[in-house]
Amino acid sequence: MFKIGCHLSAAEGFxxxxxxxxxIGANTFQFFTRNPRGFxxxxxDENDVKEFLKIVKENNFYKIxxxxxxxxxxxxxxxxxxxxxxxxxxxxxxxxxxxxxxMYNFHPGSHVGQGMETGIKIIAETLNExxxxxxxxxxxxxxxxxxxxxxxGKFEELKKIIDLVELKDKIGVCLDTCHIxxxxxxxxxxxxxxxxxxxxxxxxxxxxxxxxxxxxxPFSSHKDRHEKIGEGFLGLEAVCRIINHPKLKDLPxxxxxxxxxxxxxxxxxxxKKLYK
Ligand code: FE
Ligand code: FE
Ligand code: ZN
Numbered sequence: 001m002f003k004i005g006c007h008l009s010a011a012e013g014f015x016x017x018x019x020x021x022x023x024i025g026a027n028t029f030q031f032f033t034r035n036p037r038g039f040x041x042x043x044x045d046e047n048d049v050k051e052f053l054k055i056v057k058e059n060n061f062y063k064i065x066x067x068x069x070x071x072x073x074x075x076x077x078x079x080x081x082x083x084x085x086x087x088x089x090x091x092x093x094x095x096x097x098x099x100x101x102x103m104y105n106f107h108p109g110s111h112v113g114q115g116m117e118t119g120i121k122i123i124a125e126t127l128n129e130x131x132x133x134x135x136x137x138x139x140x141x142x143x144x145x146x147x148x149x150x151x152x153g154k155f156e157e158l159k160k161i162i163d164l165v166e167l168k169d170k171i172g173v174c175l176d177t178c179h180i181x182x183x184x185x186x187x188x189x190x191x192x193x194x195x196x197x198x199x200x201x202x203x204x205x206x207x208x209x210x211x212x213x214x215x216x217x218p219f220s221s222h223k224d225r226h227e228k229i230g231e232g233f234l235g236l237e238a239v240c241r242i243i244n245h246p247k248l249k250d251l252p253x254x255x256x257x258x259x260x261x262x263x264x265x266x267x268x269x270x271x272k273k274l275y276k
Contacts, residue, residue, distance in 0.1 A: 014052035153180030
């Protein structure tokens with residue numbers, strides 16, 4: 001089964017997202033747990049959640065993916081910022097248990113001059129404080145483009161974080177196709193090689209989701225600007241190879257392309273035709 005979805009607005013709650021996903025031919029989706037800038041979270045409405053769980057079950061949805069605010073920096077040099085990040089993680093993971101067995105993705109952060117090794121250590125420490133044995137959510141580190149002092153632009157950095165995390169079964173990786181191409185992994189000309197490299201460093205068993213985006217910038221530009229499917233430097237042929245690669249094809253793919261809902265519907269239609 002092709003597991004495909006896109007980023008949806010959580011403003012109206014869970015039921016509208018599920019309905020919207022069904023309308024556009026998706027069987028999963030991604031959403032922000034809270035306002036990605038202001039950090040404000042909507043109160044969980046238990047009726048909304050209950051009905052939502054029914055809809056996803058009836059419609060055979062795959063695990064959905066929550067995305068932490070991208071302005072959150074768990075490895076900031078500023079203690080206040082780090083504490084905010086930790087508090088938000090705790091709250092988000094508590095909220096995720098209303099919709100058990102799903103996934104929660106976050107950007108590892110930027111070490112802002114403290115050095116990569118320190119950044120990695122702080123992120124792992126934070127994870128060790130917030131991950132709980134009894135949680136059902138898998139937390140995913142997103143592969144980044146390596147802009148500025150971003151942690152997670154190299155597979156080795158993600159591996160080092162995972163190595164330091166105690167509850168390893170609670171942690172995985174979300175691979176963003178725009179980010180890794182920007183980050184210097186050539187998934188256009190050597191997809192096989194990149195997948196082998198990932199497997200050798202992190203391990204494919206840790207790969208739980210793919211952010212499927214084209215990129216506005218050429219190879220290894222460390223920019224992180226998403227483009228519509230087939231309209232960027234990856235191109236439709238490379239995207240087709242990605243969704244059909246034997247090591248990737250069973251993973252869920254989430255579009256984060258610059259689109260309104262109609263554009264997402266269109267891309268999902270195209271991708272379904274390309275999926276073998
Ligand atoms: Fe992201
Ligand atoms: Fe992403
Ligand atoms: Zn991005």
